[in-house]
Amino acid sequence: MKKLFAVLGDPIGHSMSPLMHNDLFSFYKMDAHYHPLQVKAESLEDAVRGLKAIGIAGFNVTVPHKSTIIPLLDGIDELAGEIGAVNTVVNENGKLIGYNTDGPGFLAGVKDYIPSLTGKKVLIIGAGGAARAIYFTLVKNGPQRVDVSNRTVEKALKLVNECTKSISSNALSLDQAGKRLEEYDIIVQTTMIGMYPIINEQPLSLSNLNENAVVYDIIYNPLETEFLLKAKQKGAKIKNGIDMFVYQGALAFEKWTGVSPDVGRMRQNVLKQLGGTRC
Known part of the structure; x- marks a missing residue:
């Protein structure tokens, strides 16, 4: 049957x-x-x-x-x-x-770019369902810090406070995260900002981006969002959500x-x- x-x-x-x-x-x-x-x-x-x-x-x-x-x-x-x-x-x-399977799928998809999370400082942009899946998966895999930035800081704080694992995490506004961007080894963009058909937007400025960072956007339509395009222009490694x-x-x-x-x-x-x- x-x-x-x-x-x-x-x-x-x-x-x-x-x-x-x-x-x-x-x-x-x-x-x-x-x-x-x-x-x-x-x-x-x-x-x-x-x-x-x-x-x-x-x-x-x-x-x-x-x-x-x-x-x-x-x-x-x-x-x-x-x-x-x-x-x-x-x-x-x-x-x-x-x-x-969203969080484990994220990890499997970045293993070639990020073989180990040990000691890494990570910023997650967004605090919705995808961000939650990625956050709770990441904190189990040895990063030094995982911060969450969101338009509504209270939502980011709620996510951070719900984690029972002992790890350093801060809830930040988008403006705060933008000013501290050079601190992060990995930046994960989980919002719908920049998704087709409104492709010319990005969640925060990348002017302070560390050129050695890996920038990941879970959007895959377009394959290269405005956020990834700007990160690539700054010299960072980029990866989309495919x-x-x-x-x-x-x-x-x-x-x-x-x-x-x-x-x-x-x-x-x-x-x-x-x-x-x-x-």
């Missing part, structure tokens, strides 16, 4: 996950299909109940449901609990168990199927789909 997989979100038409996963099912000759499902917030409980009833093998969760789905599941793993968000659900013997997207998807695929997929193939499919965007 064909196994069914899905992604739940609202909106969902832009998602490249169906393209990526259905290609993998075909490549590995698996009798399975991955389908996008637009689910309104008020219908989420009914949708989860229905998916469980039909025996769905697994599904992804995207905005705006990553947090609100948690009480509807039978369980979540430790990292998803710390982050307070789920992006991957696995049907484990009839029970829907939630995971978060690999984070691909690796979080690869980790989900492995949880569902037990197969570690060809991430190079996944990456090429996404890049092909993005053909013609500014890079």
Whole structure:
């Protein structure tokens, strides 16, 4: 019997996950299909109940449901609990168990640029769901400091205060972070600022950027945001969000199927789909 997989979100038409996963099912000759499902917030409980009833093998969760789905599941793993968000659900013997592969996907995607986080000073820009996933993953991997900067400082402070691991972290305004930018070895931009179609914006000035820093923007459309363009002009190493997207998807695929997929193939499919965007 064909196994069914899905992604739940609202909106969902832009998602490249169906393209990526259905290609993998075909490549590995698996009798399975991955389908996008637009689910309104008020219908989420009914949708989860229905998916469980039909025996769905697994599904992804995207905005705006990553947090609100948690009480509807039978369980979540430790990292998803710390982050307070789920992006991957696995049907484990009839029970829907939630995971978060965003943070581990981020780490896997930057390993070539940043082999070790030990002793590094990191700035995260933004305090939303992606920032939370990256923050809680980073603090487990040995950095000296992980600061969080956000337009609303209170939200950054809330994120920092929720971390139970002993690590140096400051909550900063965007202006404060901009003035201290030369302190950081790694800067991770997690907001939607600079995403297509409004591509000429950036969250803060890079005038004080350390030219030896690695600057990462989780946006991948455009492939080179204004933020990355300015960082490159300053001499920094830059990286976009393609690999984070691909690796979080690869980790989900492995949880569902037990197969570690060809991430190079996944990456090429996404890049092909993005053909013609500014890079």
